[in-house]
Each structure stands twice: as structure tokens, then as C-alpha cells.
Amino acid sequence: MADSKPLSDPTEEDALSLIDCGICLAEMEKPKALPCLHSFCLKCLKRVAHPPGSFICPLCQEKIPLPPGGVDGFRDNFFINQMKERKAIFTIGQIMMPCASCGTTDRQVAARCVDCNGFLCQQCVHLHETIEPLKVHTVFTLDELRSGTVDMSKVMKEECCQKHKGQVLRWYCKTCGTPICRDCTVMEHRHPEHDYVTIESATEGQLAEIKVLVANCxxxxxxxxxxxxxxxxxxxxxxxxxxxxxxxxxxxxxxxxxxxxxxxxxxxxxxxxxxxxxxxxxxxxxxxxxxxxxxxxxxxxxxxxxxxxxxxxxxxxxxxxxxxxxxxxxxxxxxxxxxxxxxxxxxxxxxxxxxxxxxxxxxNGKWVVEKEIGKEGQGKIRNGLGVAVDPNTTDILIADYTDKTIKVFDSDGNYKRVLQDNLQTPHDVAVSSDGFHFITERKAYVKVFSPDGTYLKQFPATSPDGKSSHTDGSELCGLTIDSYGNLLVGSSNNYISKHRQDGTHISTIKTNIRPWFLNTMSKGTLLWSGNNSTNVEIVDYKGNLLHTIKVPKDAKSWQTTGICCSDDGIIYVSSYQGGIYIFTEDGEYLGCVTTDVTQAEGIALIKDDRLVVVQNGNPAKIFSYVE
Known part of the structure; x- marks a missing residue:
């Protein structure tokens, strides 16, 4: 297991560690910054990244797209260059450095001139003190620089534009999110197409926002x-x-x-x-x-x-x-x-x-029936379809199509309460990380309830051609929430509509089958089943087919309905005619969990080792994994 270090306030040693290249392990030369926040030497990046296309960051393994100009198109990391100069302040005496004024390396460096933008030997420091034009220059001794009392941002040179040589970056283009120079404001970033402000006015709000994000992380x-x-x-x-x-x-x-x-x-x-x-x-x-x-x-x-x-x-x-x-x-x-x-x-x-x-x-263990739920009384399930487990309370929510309700049980299967306000034809249910309940209805709406079960509002899905589900003849069915908290809503007209939790439509993808039930995996993939289909399709979020789960070799009958996924990438699929089967995240068949189910519909995992299965016309069952 890799060592990790605590996130504490940075030290000078931490800062200086950032200037070493993760490829050649030496101080970076012409450092380039990647989108993943890692930086490397220009020459090192050219050895590992070859246009066109993308490459893998050597440190974090993130896929990095190459800009149009290849490696040279990545942003210069002025921050690293400044850190190198700061390091030089503390290493002068160990290595010889040329004087920025006379160029000699024979005399020890003694100070830094802000106006000359470099280090000075003692003789040139004396010239700055005696020659009239040089007296106005701002000079700091090494002792002053090392004391920590000097604002180092005022000592270092101002960054210049990569496109316009010699032009200092004194503006910030809010439209493009990048610092610019004076020439940029009249050429590539002209007003009113681009909105720009001075760097000073942009800095305060941006720094405050970064501080909030750091605190939250x-x-x-x-x-x-x-x-x-x-x-x-x-x-x-x-x-x-x-x-x-x-x-x-x-x-x-x-x-x-x-x-x-x-x-x-x-x-x-x-x-x-x-x-x-x-x-x-x-x-x-x-x-x-x-x-x-x-x-x-x-x-x-x-x-x-x-x-x-x-x-x-x-x-x-x-x-x-x-x-x-x-x-x-x-x-x-x-x-x-x-x-x-x-x-x-x-x-x-x-x-x-x-x-x-x-x-x-x-x-490596087996699944056995732990309990039947919804068998009688107020919580009796007549025709169950979708099921969800509240990530906060582990309560079990089951959509009962006949009763027009959502019945809520605790994780042990004990009946707690019912949701029924404004429900007519509930099909599936999902619960967000903050406890809000979302329910799809055959009447082409998604209904929203608060964590305490209060009805809040409804919104329709959106078809590929931009029509609302309540006008295009749709019946809404499968429902799930992805890792970003967005809702994925299945329609009987063979499409899946993506929404934010406030109902705002994001995008829509077409499907080959009716998405009876939906689920997502940690890899950023989406699964759907159709109650009249024998396959389960695994796709990316653009609808591109990645894998197909087909009839297991030992299944006596096969009509796919419910789907759920575990944290370790195992896919559980229920067959309406009886049976729960498991597959890898690539669709490879692993085995049969149980055949002790009848007319299976929605399924959901309760933590790692318990599974709830809804049976249409019969009580739901909780299965436990035992050694």
C-alpha cells in the first residue's frame, strides 16, 4: 500500500519539492503544466507524448488529450520557474551563479535586483548604491530575502505572454479563463466578444473560491x-x-x-x-x-x-x-x-x-433467503416493480403498481410507512445521497418527494427530438442516479432522458430496447434491461454499446428485468421467469445466485452481503450471503 501524507499547511520544503520533474527526477527545465495539475520538463513530455491523440500522465495515470500544437501547446508553468528562483536564494553559496549585471561567476552572489530581474555580485551591489541611474532600482540582500519578511511575489519578475514576446500579463480574460497581455486585448481577446478585467480585480474572488474548495476537500x-x-x-x-x-x-x-x-x-x-x-x-x-x-x-x-x-x-x-x-x-x-x-x-x-x-x-459462499417482506398487513405488496435502498438509512422502498404506492421498509424488512400522495402508476424509485425520493410513473412524469415523504413536484422526460414525455405517448419506466447525482429516466419509446435533480434536462440517448430498469457502474457506464428482451446492454453515457449480457448457459428461462451493481463491479440481473444471475462489469457470466424467485422484477443490494428482490404478485425476498 502506497504511503500517503497528511494534508497540512505547506512548508518551504513542500514548495521546493514541486520543482522536480516526475520523469527525469531533476529540476524541471521549461516546465509545462498538464490539466491534471502535474508538471514536467518540456523535453521529458516530448519523450512520452506523441501527437496526435492523447497520452497517460506518468504520475496519476489520467488520460491527457494533446493540444493542437502538441506538447508545446501546454501552458508554461511560471509558478515552477519562480519556485526555482526561490530555491536559488537558499542554495547560493553551495553553487556558483552568474551575476545578472556583469555576468561574472567568480564572485559570490550577494543580493537580488527587482529591476534587473536577477542576482547581483557584491561589486554590482556597490555600483547600484553609487551610480545615480541605478540608485532607483529596488535591491534586496540575500539575508533580507531569506528572513521571510519580504513579499516574494514583488521580487520575482512579472510573467510575459507566450504569444506576444515581452508583453507582461496584466489582464484576465473572463470569457476564456486565462491571463492575457495588452496586445491580446486588441487581437485574440477583443471586447465585446471577450470580457476581461485586470489581474488584480480577478485575483481576490478567485483566491477566495480556491480557499473554500481546499477547505471542503x-x-x-x-x-x-x-x-x-x-x-x-x-x-x-x-x-x-x-x-x-x-x-x-x-x-x-x-x-x-x-x-x-x-x-x-x-x-x-x-x-x-x-x-x-x-x-x-x-x-x-x-x-x-x-x-x-x-x-x-x-x-x-x-x-x-x-x-x-x-x-x-x-x-x-x-x-x-x-x-x-x-x-x-x-x-x-x-x-x-x-x-x-x-x-x-x-x-x-x-x-x-x-x-x-x-x-x-x-x-466462496452462497445466497440464502433471509426473510419475506410485504406478505400481509399495511405493507402488503400486490404487484411490485422497482426497488431502491436509501443510501443514508438503508430503508427499502418498493413501487407497488396496483396499490399506487411506494412502500417503505427498514433494512430488516419491517414495514415503516407508505408514500401515496399524487401517485397513480409508479414503476421505479431512486433515492439521492441527501434522501430525496424520485419515482417514475407510467403517466410520463417523474415525481419528487422530500426525505420525510412530502410530495414536492413533478417533471417530464425529454425525447431525442425535444418533445416532453407527456406529449409523445411515452410511459416512463427505469430510473437510476449516476455518480454525479444526475437522474437517468427510461421511456417506453426507447430512449433515456438525463436530468438534474431539479428536473432540468441535460441530454437524451436512444436505446435499442425499452429500458425497463436502469443502473450505473463506477466505471461511468450505464446498463439497461427490457422486460421483453433476453439481453442486458452495457453502454457509455453517449449510448455507445460496450458489452452485451446474454442468456446464461445454465438458465432454464431468461427474460431480463431488474439490474443492480456492487461496489466491486459485480452485476446482478433478475429473470422474470425465475433466477438471479451474476456477471462481471464486462458482461462475463459468473454464476447463478438463486432460482428461488417467482416473476422477479426490481433488485437492489443492501450493503455488500444482502440482496432484496421484488416479485410481481408475491412478497419481496431478502437474500443474505453466507459462508
Whole structure:
């Protein structure tokens, strides 16, 4: 597990560490800043990035698109150049530097001249003190610079425009989000097409916004550390249980060695296969968390240096990228993985006639019925369709089409309350991270309820040609919420409409089948099933088909309905005629969870090891995963 450092106030040592290139490990020469906030030498980037297209950042593994001009088109990192000069202040005496005035390297550097924009030897310092034109220059001794009492942003040179040589960047184009020079204001960034202000007026608000984002992100590092620790614990436990299972298997082998050698090898291979597959999933989760932690630390380091020691130009140069990155990071919540991945068991067979017996079987647990819910009383379910689990309370919400209600149960299946105001034909239900309930209705509207069950409003879906679902003959069906908190609404007219939670329409994609139920995965992919279809389609958010889940080889009947996904990338699919089956995130068939269901509709996971299945015309069932 990679080491991580706490997010604390930056030190001079932290600042100086930013000037080393992550590729050649030396001080950066002509540093270029990437959109992921990492910077590298221009020459190093040219070795790893080749136009056209994109490349992978060597530090955070983010995919970086190349600008039209190739590597040279990336923004110059003036901030790094200034940090190099600051480092020079503290290393003078260890290395010889040329005097900015006379060019000699024979005499020790003694001061820095702001107007000459460089370091001076003692002789040139004396000339500045005696020659009349040079007396007006602002000169700071090395002792003054090292004391920390001097505003270093006023000592360093002003950044110049990359397009107009010698022109200082004194303006900020609000339209393009970039600092500009005087020539830019009359050429590429002319008013009124572009709105620009002085860098001084732009800096104050931008710096305040960056500070707020940094404060909001501080708690995320601890959450990631905890998730990485728990992930490692799951892997350690897997190793421990696998060792114990292997020990038991070896003991059984000794009893039945000659007659059961073939069965022993089969079980050993299966054990290794299970451990390898589950280890890979754990490693993937760990790597993802470590990459997220690395990206967060880098963004916070850069932001804190801009806040603590950056000039106004540093603020405006980094503002757009910093705000975008920090805004995305503060919305991230590190996800755990299924504890079931740490389990693998060996079950010995009963003793008897050695010649006719196997050692036993390797497995990694099974699903059993824990409880039936909605069987009678106020919470009786007549014709259930969609189901959702509240991420805050773990309450179970089930849409009952016949009763025109949403019935709410606690995580143990005990009836709590009912939602019925303004409901006519509920199909599916979803709950946001802040507890708001969203319900699709056959009457072509999405209904919105507060966390306490109060009806708030409704809004229609939008078809690909811009029509509202209540006018295009649609019936709304599947519903889910993606990782950004947006609603994805399925229509019987074969499209999925994307909305913000206030109902604002974002986009619409076409589907090949009626999206009866929907779900999303952590990889940014979308799944849909159709109640009259035998397939489940896995697509990206633009509707491009990635994988197709087809009829499992051991399914007696197959008509896809409900879908849900676990944190570790396992897809659960219910078949209306009976059966819950599991697949990888790439659509590879893994096995059958249970066939103990009738007319299965919506399904949802309650944490890692419990599954609720809605049965049309029958009570819902809660399944538990046991060793």
C-alpha cells in the first residue's frame, strides 16, 4: 500500500519539492503544466507524448488529450520557474551563479535586483548604491530575502505572454479563463466578444473560491486512507482464509490421496482461480483509491502553494484548472469493496467408500433467503416493480403498481410507512445521497418527494427530438442516479432522458430496447434491461454499446428485468421467469445466485452481503450471503 501524507499547511520544503520533474527526477527545465495539475520538463513530455491523440500522465495515470500544437501547446508553468528562483536564494553559496549585471561567476552572489530581474555580485551591489541611474532600482540582500519578511511575489519578475514576446500579463480574460497581455486585448481577446478585467480585480474572488474548495476537500484524504486500510484488511483476510482452506484441503488429500488425486487437482486449481480473481478485484480497488489519493494530494499541494506563496499571476493562471479539479474531488466519495471478496472455503465431503467419494468442493459462499417482506398487513405488496435502498438509512422502498404506492421498509424488512400522495402508476424509485425520493410513473412524469415523504413536484422526460414525455405517448419506466447525482429516466419509446435533480434536462440517448430498469457502474457506464428482451446492454453515457449480457448457459428461462451493481463491479440481473444471475462489469457470466424467485422484477443490494428482490404478485425476498 502506497504511503500517503497528511494534508497540512505547506512548508518551504513542500514548495521546493514541486520543482522536480516526475520523469527525469531533476529540476524541471521549461516546465509545462498538464490539466491534471502535474508538471514536467518540456523535453521529458516530448519523450512520452506523441501527437496526435492523447497520452497517460506518468504520475496519476489520467488520460491527457494533446493540444493542437502538441506538447508545446501546454501552458508554461511560471509558478515552477519562480519556485526555482526561490530555491536559488537558499542554495547560493553551495553553487556558483552568474551575476545578472556583469555576468561574472567568480564572485559570490550577494543580493537580488527587482529591476534587473536577477542576482547581483557584491561589486554590482556597490555600483547600484553609487551610480545615480541605478540608485532607483529596488535591491534586496540575500539575508533580507531569506528572513521571510519580504513579499516574494514583488521580487520575482512579472510573467510575459507566450504569444506576444515581452508583453507582461496584466489582464484576465473572463470569457476564456486565462491571463492575457495588452496586445491580446486588441487581437485574440477583443471586447465585446471577450470580457476581461485586470489581474488584480480577478485575483481576490478567485483566491477566495480556491480557499473554500481546499477547505471542503480536506476531509476526503482521511476517508481515502480509511478505505485503503479496509481494502488491505479485506485482502489480508482473503489470504488468511485461503491459507486455512488450503490447509484443510491438504489434510483431506492425505486421507484420499490415491483415489482422489484428480479431484484434488481440480479443487486446487479452482481455489487458485477464485483467489486470483478476487485478489485482482481488491488490487484494482486499492490502485483506484491510491490514484485518487495521489491526485488529491497533488491538487491540494498546488492549491496550498498558490494560496500561501503564489503571486496574483499564479492565482489567475491556475484558477480554472484548480477549481475544476478541486470541485470534482470534493464530490468524490471513496467506495469500499465487498467483504465477500475476502472469503474462500473448503467443504470436505462425508467419509465413506473412498473409491466413490470426492474430497469436497471449493466455494466462496452462497445466497440464502433471509426473510419475506410485504406478505400481509399495511405493507402488503400486490404487484411490485422497482426497488431502491436509501443510501443514508438503508430503508427499502418498493413501487407497488396496483396499490399506487411506494412502500417503505427498514433494512430488516419491517414495514415503516407508505408514500401515496399524487401517485397513480409508479414503476421505479431512486433515492439521492441527501434522501430525496424520485419515482417514475407510467403517466410520463417523474415525481419528487422530500426525505420525510412530502410530495414536492413533478417533471417530464425529454425525447431525442425535444418533445416532453407527456406529449409523445411515452410511459416512463427505469430510473437510476449516476455518480454525479444526475437522474437517468427510461421511456417506453426507447430512449433515456438525463436530468438534474431539479428536473432540468441535460441530454437524451436512444436505446435499442425499452429500458425497463436502469443502473450505473463506477466505471461511468450505464446498463439497461427490457422486460421483453433476453439481453442486458452495457453502454457509455453517449449510448455507445460496450458489452452485451446474454442468456446464461445454465438458465432454464431468461427474460431480463431488474439490474443492480456492487461496489466491486459485480452485476446482478433478475429473470422474470425465475433466477438471479451474476456477471462481471464486462458482461462475463459468473454464476447463478438463486432460482428461488417467482416473476422477479426490481433488485437492489443492501450493503455488500444482502440482496432484496421484488416479485410481481408475491412478497419481496431478502437474500443474505453466507459462508
Amino acid at each position: 480536506k476531509g476526503l484524504s482521511h476517508q481515502i486512507d480509511e478505505a485503503i486500510t479496509k481494502t488491505q484488511q479485506v485482502k489480508d483476510n482473503l489470504k488468511k482464509t485461503a491459507v486455512e482452506a488450503k490447509k484443510q484441503l491438504d489434510e483431506a488429500k492425505e486421507c484420499y490421496l490415491k483415489a482422489l488425486e484428480k479431484n484434488y487437482k481440480s479443487n486446487t486449481n479452482k481455489l487458485a482461480e477464485i483467489q486470483t480473481k478476487q485478489s485482482e478485484k481488491i488490487d484494482d480497488a486499492t490502485k483506484s483509491l491510491q490514484n485518487l489519493q495521489s491526485k488529491l494530494i497533488n491538487a491540494m499541494d498546488v492549491a496550498n502553494q498558490v494560496i500561501q506563496t503564489g503571486s496574483k499571476h499564479d492565482v489567475v493562471s491556475n484558477y480554472t484548472t484548480l477549481c475544476k479539479t478541486l470541485t470534482q474531488l470534493q464530490e468524490v466519495r471513496p467506495t469500499g469493496i465487498s467483504k465477500g471478496l475476502s472469503l474462500v472455503k473448503f467443504k470436505a465431503s462425508q467419509k465413506g467408500n473412498v473409491d466413490n467419494m470426492n474430497l469436497g468442493t471449493i466455494s
